[in-house]
Amino acid sequence: MDIIAASHVDHGLTPTHLAWITAQFADKAAFFIATVELPADLADLTCGLYGPIMGDVPVADADATLAPRGDRAYPSRLVARPVRPTRQVTVIAGPHGDRACVLYTAFGGPLAPQEPNDPGCKDVPASTAFWAEHALAR
Secondary structure (H helix, E strand, O other), rough: OOOOOEEOOOOOOOHHHHHHHHHOEEEEEEEEEEEEEEOOOOOEEEOOOOOHHHOOOOOOOEEEEEEEEEOOOOOEEEEOOOEEEEEEEEEEEEEEEEEEEEEEEEEEEEOOOOOOOOOOOHHHHHHHHOOOOOEOOO
C-alpha cells in the first residue's frame, strides 16, 4: 500500500502512525476497509463520533445540530462535545491510477456509514438510521 499526495491523512496521524499503517497493510493489492487496534507503542488517535457504536446512548435530536462540516456541501449531524482518544484506526485503501493499492484515508475510531446527505451514499435508509442516533463532535 502506498501513500500519495491525494491520500487523506490529516486526522491527527503522525509519520509513525503512517509508517505502521503502511507496514501493517503492505501486502494489500485491492480495495479494502479495515478497523484495527493500534499497537501499545503508538500514540492514541482522536475520534469525534458519538452514539451507540461508541458505547454511548443515542445522541438526541435536542443535542444535535445539522451544519456543514469542512468543505462539504451537505450538512452533518453535529454535537457540542469534544473529540476523545481511541486506540482504533480505520484504514480505507484501494486502486488509484496504475497503483494496486493506495491509502485513501485513515482516521481514529470505527467505520461509520456515509452520511445520508453525501451524494455518494449508497444505502440512504441504513445511513439515515445510523445517523439518527450518532453525531460528530463539532
